[in-house]
Amino acid sequence: MAHAIPTEERTPVQNFKIDQALTFLSVLLLSCEPKTAYGDQYRQETTKDGTPKWEAQLVAAFQQFGRPQNEIIKVGIASDRNPGDGIAVATPVQLIDFEIGVMERKKKDPSTGDERVVGVQVWYRCAEIRPLSATGGGKPRPAAEAVS
Numbered sequence: 001m002a003h004a005i006p007t008e009e010r011t012p013v014q015n016f017k018i019d020q021a022l023t024f025l026s027v028l029l030l031s032c033e034p035k036t037a038y039g040d041q042y043r044q045e046t047t048k049d050g051t052p053k054w055e056a057q058l059v060a061a062f063q064q065f066g067r068p069q070n071e072i073i074k075v076g077i078a079s080d081r082n083p084g085d086g087i088a089v090a091t092p093v094q095l096i097d098f099e100i101g102v103m104e105r106k107k108k109d110p111s112t113g114d115e116r117v118v119g120v121q122v123w124y125r126c127a128e129i130r131p132l133s134a135t136g137g138g139k140p141r142p143a144a145e146a147v148s
Contacts, residue, residue, distance in 0.1 A: 018098045018124075025061040025068060029093045029129065032056040032084025035076060051078045056129060058093070076125040083129045097127035 020027060034044040035053040045053040056075045061068055075095060077083045087093065101123045106115040 014102045016100050016102075018095075018100055020095055020098055023062065025063065027061075027093055027095065028059045028090050029084060029087050030057040030059060030072070030089060032077075032082055032087075032129070034082075047078045051080060053078055054083055056084060073124055076123065077127070077129065079128070087129065087131055092132040094130045094132055095126040095128075096130060098124070099126070100124055
């Protein structure tokens with residue numbers, strides 16, 4: 001007899017550590033603001049242990065088809081204080097313990113109650129943001145140079 005596997009077991013979240021120096025040409029901080037709770041724009045979201053959550057917006061530059069591309073990414077950070085305090089806008093930064101997460105987006109069929117995958121959700125998080133000047137002053141190696 002076949003047993004149904006609960007959805008949580010069939011669709012694990014996939015987390016991947018990111019080597020920033022090998023992935024991006026540069027990462028610049030734009031802003032860092034409190035992450036607001038869903039449905040309540042006046043309440044800051046927290047972790048289960050009560051640590052405030054923040055959302056950093058950054059410009060990430062990378063090579064795509066031999067040409068530089070820029071994308072704004074939002075990175076979640078749990079911290080008792082604003083991780084962007086003291087870092088000027090457009091400062092090159094290093095994201096400590098930087099990772100990407102991917103999980104399936106599902107939609108329930110109202111007639112059958114069955115769920116089906118309709119896409120994926122991608123998110124970023126890190127433990128800390130540091131100006132590159134505080135991490136030795138060097139610039140991350142461009143991906144093309146790092147792969148040699």
